[in-house]
Amino acid sequence: MERHITKEVQIGNRWIGGNHPIAIQSMTNTKTEDVAATVAQIKQLTKVGCEIIRCAVPTQEAAAALTEIKKQITIPLVADIHFDYRLAIAAMEHGADKIRINPGNIGSRERVKAVVDVAKERRIPIRVGVNSGSLEKGLVEKYHGVTAEGIVESAMDKVKLIEDMGYDNLVISIKSSDVMMCVKAHELIAKQTDHPLHVGITEAGTLISGNIKSAIGLGLILNQGIGDTIRVSLTGDPLEEIKSAKLILRTLGLRKGGVEVVSCPTCGRTRIDLIGLANQVETMVSEFPLDIKVAVMGCVVNGPGEAKEADIGIAGGVGEGLIIKHGEIYKKVPEAELLPALRYELEHWSED
Known part of the structure; x- marks a missing residue:
């Protein structure tokens, strides 16, 4: 696919746009004022592959907390601002690497300009975010x-407003919970701007519906070469957003690395808790930067054959299980040791 090449923008220690890889974002769901909880969550997210983090800044206390949070994390931090332009300025003064605003709800032109002036002075990019739910009455009519x-x-009106103020260090985000409307909007805007685009399906929903809607929407948009950063918005643990984003990028061929887990459906031959095991494996492998495929099979009858295309696999039996490497049975282990045995093999994978 041909990539829609956008301008390069620096967010903290990371560049987006141009030919830089698509970056994975998430958002904390802690109270930003609680520095310890927020830092702990950001570190967890960073460990599994989050590359840019966004924090809500609804109060001056939250803005002030960014100073201490920034000292303890390694990825860029985006401050999420609604309504109060003073919070945007405070967030930048306390170290935000980027701010997310909707100029439409910040207020008067003077207030928007006050934010833009500080961003320009500090060379902090502004993400201009517009959601379908907050579309202006005049445009709805x-x-x-x-x-x-x-x-x-x-x-584009909001972007022009800021560009007319002499600032073009911008990222655009247009979101809708209507998947196909979101896809069409990205196709249209990619023809009108070269600012980097942050892509996501907003209010996508719970783990199942959110993943399906995000996979379809992001898949259709990214497959046209559109998008510089992504977020899978889920009603759930933000760690799940990162797992999903990595898998979407890997499935489209836009990112290598990361362990892919394949598992068989359950059937009458299954003699282990395959669902629980597959979920445990998926969580465990997220911390390994290996470009391999891991199979999780429910029985020792078809396990070895079905796991042939995987680099390594495990298959469960009654009280014992198999470790399978490259389609061949490698060794038998007690059922309780299947997961630790797989972890050991992954930890020593480079020695094979």
Whole structure:
């Protein structure tokens, strides 16, 4: 696929846009004022592959907390601001690497300019975010409802407002919970701008519906070469967002590395808790930077054969299980030792 090449933007210690790899984002769900809890969550997310983190800044205390949070993390921090322009300025003064605002809810032109002036002085990028749910009344009337065209026009109006203030260090985010409207909006905006695009399906939903909607929406957008950063928005643990984002990128061939887990469906031959085991394996392998495929099989009958295309696999039996390497049975272990045995093999994979 041909990539939609955008301008390069620096966010803290990371560059996005241009030919830089698509970066994975998430957002903390801790109270930002609680520095210890927020830092702990950011470190967990970083460990599994989060590359840019966003924190809500609803109060001056939250803005002030960014100073201490920044000292303890290694990835860029984006401050999420709604309504109060003073919070945007405070967040930048306390070390935010980027701010996310919707100029439409910040208020008057003077207030937006006050934010832009500080961003310009400190060379901090601004993410201009527009959601379908907050589309201006005039555009809803113009397009007879909320439409992709209306979302794009709203975003481009906000971008022009900031560009007219002499600042173009921008990232654009247009989101909708309507997947196909979101896809169409990205196709339209990619023809109108070369600012980097942050892509996501907003309010996608719980783990199942959110993953399906995000995989379809992000898949259709990214497969056209559109998108510089992504977030899979899920109602759940933010760690799940990173796992999903990595798998979407890997499935589309946009990112190598990371262990891919394949597992068989359960059937009458299954003699172990395959569902629980597969979930445990998926969580465990997320910390290994290996570009391999791991199979989790429910029985020793078909396990070795079905795991042939995987680099390594495990198959469960009654009280014991098999470790399978490159389609061949490597060794038998007691059922309780299957997971530790797999971990050991992954830890020593480079020695094979």
